[in-house]
Amino acid sequence: MRGGRARGHHGRMTKHPRRLGTAVTLALAVALIPSGSGYAEDARTPTAVPTVSAPIPGAVPGDRLSPVLEETYPFFSTPDDLARHGYVEQEFYLSGVADGWDQLGVQVATDVPYRTRIIVRRPAHRPAFNGTALVEWQNVTAGYDLDALWNGEAIMRAGYAWIGVSAQRVGVDQLRAWSPTRYGTLDVTGGGAYRADELSYDIFAQAAKALGGPGSPLDRLDVRTLLAVGASQSAARMTVYYQHILPRVEPVFDGYAFIVGNAPTRVGDEPVFQVLSETDVRTPVRPSPDTGRFRRWEVAGGAHSGWRGQEYRNPISVRDLGAAPVYDCALPPFSRVPVHHATAAAYDHLVRWVRFGTPPPVAEPLVFNADGTKARDGLGLALGGIRYSQVTVPTAVGTGDNAGQSFCFLFGSHQPFDEPTLDRLYPTRGGYVAKVVLADLRNVGAGYLLPADAHTNLREAIASGVGR
Structure with a gap:
């Protein structure tokens, strides 16, 4: 220190x-x-x-x-x-x-x-x-x-x-x-x-x-x-x-x-780690490239202020402010793609960077179309970026985009698939869980996900009821 x-x-x-x-x-x-x-x-x-x-x-x-x-x-x-x-x-x-x-x-x-x-x-x-x-x-x-x-x-x-x-x-x-x-x-x-x-x-x-x-x-x-x-x-x-x-x-x-x-864009002695949700990446132009002192991660499907933070703060707001805020957004709000998993991994990388000079892994940026819009797959999920199992093995369309009153544009969206879509994508429970595990193992190996958070994903996948 x-x-x-x-x-x-x-x-x-x-x-x-x-x-x-x-x-x-x-x-x-x-x-x-x-x-x-x-x-x-x-x-x-x-x-x-x-x-x-x-x-x-x-x-x-x-x-x-x-x-x-x-x-x-x-x-x-x-x-x-x-x-x-x-x-x-x-x-x-x-x-x-x-x-x-x-x-x-x-x-x-x-x-x-x-x-x-x-x-x-x-x-x-x-x-x-x-x-x-x-x-x-x-x-x-x-x-x-x-x-x-x-x-x-x-x-x-x-x-x-x-x-x-x-x-x-x-x-x-x-x-x-x-x-x-x-x-x-x-x-x-x-x-x-x-x-x-x-x-x-x-x-x-x-x-x-x-x-x-x-x-x-x-x-x-x-x-x-x-x-x-x-x-x-x-x-x-x-x-x-x-x-x-x-x-x-x-x-x-x-x-x-x-x-x-x-x-910041200035190159200083202290390393800088930037973690962005899909909401925050609004243009294909990146102000700074990754360097020996700067790293930028972009999380596909993640929101600036997503579901986990809202669920955590709602009872606190009731206790200390008298009520939790209610929002009327254009799409069902609060992406459930876990940006906090990227942040947790980033902290660990940043500590090693500071103490031992070990730079964090580089991550692919989000992909944009030629007209400047975000590229998406057939389900509506963003392409590129750090892709957690909630995006590569989806049970809902999670995006960083939304509109409506107040802070809705920061919440992203979460639209669960209907039963026929889930049955088509994941005919068996074991097949679904195996895909989640494989996706998480890849992210752990790449350094984007901590093993303990992969275990959390596994528990949630088993408890989800997806697949027969």
Whole structure:
């Protein structure tokens, strides 16, 4: 894990930030950022070490590990049975002073006081920890903090620590309104002076810096590798950071995973892994080729926000927001092609890339027709890309495309085959299961699928009732 010096407190710069607030503007800004750094290593500004509180009291009502129910609990606390996997969840206040940057990478502030929160899910005991911390930039597109990349099954199985960082104003404002008792003192705007998330980049880096020193929120866990992870809008924010800010500041992270969102084009010291669903690949033009420092995977049939994430978050939304959202989409929503399987494999590859210099396998891109549309087979499934058994041995048409109200265009679609089609494709149960196993073995061998996720697919295939 990288080290560094703490920074002294100085006055705030007077330059006003550019107030570019939307995700669309952010994506455009990323495209305009120059790729060269031009900054010497010794000229980089150190990343400050923030102050981390003791764990904030309070657990979700009904938590069998909590002897006393406090007035409040962490927003969107996971319902996963952490104790069964030897994990704990804790929340901390994070405070200090942060520099500010606009979305074009221009520094607009120095040493602005802030106070936010991080939430930690980690092994309770050192032997269960694999040495890698996944630091997620919480996604706020829905108007509140979302742990979009918490995949409890894979993360706890592998022994990762996961840290969610509340870096942006929208998420923090919602937290303050949701529980003034718990979150009323939080502020990532410098008292309202920096409302376009100018402080978010430094806050995110400082949260990671806090994991390695005395008083670490990871307790006694010895972190060997720090990975920055972000999905969708958070990936775009991380792209701004990597592309233009990182060359000017002390590096904290060892590697970066950009999931279902933008990725930088600058070639830096830290490896970059981009995982995209079919939804996210809208053109045959790829901004960057695979290199010794960049890898891009595209998942056929996968959605930007698919079925698994929705099923996980629905009961949390009912608990913390009063109801789960309901959508009226043009097609039945939520592709069930498991993009999270690609993400789980990508994390493992990224760790080996960082520690041993072993690059991940290259994956075929999605195929486009001459007119710029995605090529599809006779069933309507995308061609090319990483092809999981849910696509090569399908029981439904799963795509990354949809339309309708709100976020429907991000959900993809899932249209199960009727019984005659299933009978034609899979006359016997054994034949169907054998095809799933063969497809998964190929993906495991290629490095696109972890063996444990292949076992999950096998169990689901056996329980599906497909075939006679």
